[in-house]
Amino acid sequence: MTPLERWRLILGRYAGQRLPELGAGSIAGRMDAALDYLYGREYAGRGTREEAGPGSLEASQPTLVHWLSEVRELFPKQTVEVIEKHALERYGLTELVTDPQTLERLEPSQELLKTLMSLRGHLKGDVLDVARRIIRRVVEEIRAKLEPEIRRTLSGRLNRFRHSPMAVAKNFDAMGTVRRNLKHYDRERGKLVVEHLLFFERNTRRLPWDVILCVDQSGSMAGSVIHSAIMAGILAALPSFRVKLVVFDTAVVDLSEHVDDPVEILMSVQLGGGTHIARAMSYCAQLVENPHRTVIALVSDFCEGAPPSELLGVVRQLAEARVKLIGLAALDGQVNPVYDRQMAQQLAALGMEIAALTPQHLAQWLVKVIS
Numbered sequence: 265m266t267p268l269e270r271w272r273l274i275l276g277r278y279a280g281q282r283l284p285e286l287g288a289g290s291i292a293g294r295m296d297a298a299l300d301y302l303y304g305r306e307y308a309g310r311g312t313r314e315e316a317g318p319g320s321l322e323a324s325q326p327t328l329v330h331w332l333s334e335v336r337e338l339f340p341k342q343t344v345e346v347i348e349k350h351a352l353e354r355y356g357l358t359e360l361v362t363d364p365q366t367l368e369r370l371e372p373s374q375e376l377l378k379t380l381m382s383l384r385g386h387l388k389g390d391v392l393d394v395a396r397r398i399i400r401r402v403v404e405e406i407r408a409k410l411e412p413e414i415r416r417t418l419s420g421r422l423n424r425f426r427h428s429p430m431a432v433a434k435n436f437d438a439m440g441t442v443r444r445n446l447k448h449y450d451r452e453r454g455k456l457v458v459e460h461l462l463f464f465e466r467n468t469r470r471l472p473w474d475v476i477l478c479v480d481q482s483g484s485m486a487g488s489v490i491h492s493a494i495m496a497g498i499l500a501a502l503p504s505f506r507v508k509l510v511v512f513d514t515a516v517v518d519l520s521e522h523v524d525d526p527v528e529i530l531m532s533v534q535l536g537g538g539t540h541i542a543r544a545m546s547y548c549a550q551l552v553e554n555p556h557r558t559v560i561a562l563v564s565d566f567c568e569g570a571p572p573s574e575l576l577g578v579v580r581q582l583a584e585a586r587v588k589l590i591g592l593a594a595l596d597g598q599v600n601p602v603y604d605r606q607m608a609q610q611l612a613a614l615g616m617e618i619a620a621l622t623p624q625h626l627a628q629w630l631v632k633v634i635s
Contacts, residue, residue, distance in 0.1 A: 301331050333369060361383055381490075382535050410494065418504065472506050479510065480511075481536075545560070545582070549578060557634075566593070568604070588634075591618045
């Protein structure tokens with residue numbers, strides 16, 4: 265593609281008066297038509313006259329399906345995700361997620377997952393089945409990236425004072441192996457003959473810790489809800505933890521029975537509504553059985569809708585009972601927290617550790633707390 269053709273794509277349809285026209289059947293021409301189908305909407309309401317024809321902005325289902333196919337064929341995956349995100353969020357093409365045929369053609373992504381969660385109440389029949397498959401695929405992709413490192417972090421620290429008969433490569437004791445086999449050193453060949461390999465034992469935690477995830481499901485917390493659900497599933501699969509998951513807005517919903525199925529959790533969440541953190545924390549306090557072996561992780565922007573004194577009172581009682589408390593301002597991979605800093609400071613003064621952590625860093629924090 266020539267530089268002039270690139271500028272033509274960037275500037276849009278009205279640049280054709282000064283730049284060369286793109287052939288309708290060429291790759292550049294098809295890309296121009298696909299981009300104009302969506303971004304041509306910017307001209308609406310700006311005093312420009314809308315033109316009928318193949319480049320019109322009518323979103324009839326056959327045209328929309330064809331447009332999605334063109335976008336996925338012509339542009340790289342990252343660009344496709346951006347275009348689809350703009351279509352949903354900027355131009356309100358909700359028909360993308362309310363027609364099963366159209367929905368199946370969308371590129372699975374976290375942004376699409378968030379949109380499906382926000383429109384969950386409008387998804388019915390075949391659309392709901394397609395949405396569930398998309399959510400499961402995105403969840404599995406995220407989990408595949410997070411789980412190996414989190415499991416390594418939480419599987420127990422190396423016990424450098426004891427060895428294990430289990431030959432696990434990551435537990436290999438290189439220095440101990442050298443020392444053990446020094447007596448087999450072959451002076452003539454100048455080589456160490458290794459007869460015995462040593463592997464460290466890993467510490468295991470006999471008594472499980474209770475981890476209660478208390479997650480704000482207001483609209484701005486969609487990313488944190490997704491990662492909290494996946495984190496709950498990863499922790500629930502480890503013998504060292506018993507996991508409970510509570511989501512809230514002004515009401516509190518206990519989803520603990522679904523912690524091993526993040527998809528079911530995300531299909532149950534209703535984004536939006538107000539925020540009553542004190543009510544949710546009070547409910548979590550009732551779930552505490554052994555305060556000294558309990559962690560409560562509050563995932564929220566700390567924008568309390570109820571009187572702050574209620575929340576501060578509950579947190580004070582939990583801290584006095586020696587429950588481990590952490591407030592997570594963000595729980596996704598971007599670590600871009602937006603939260604009420606004044607409330608966070610008050611919670612920190614009562615003993616709640618405040619942080620913006622990725623799931624990997626949350627796992628490291630858990631190791632530090634429960635060791």
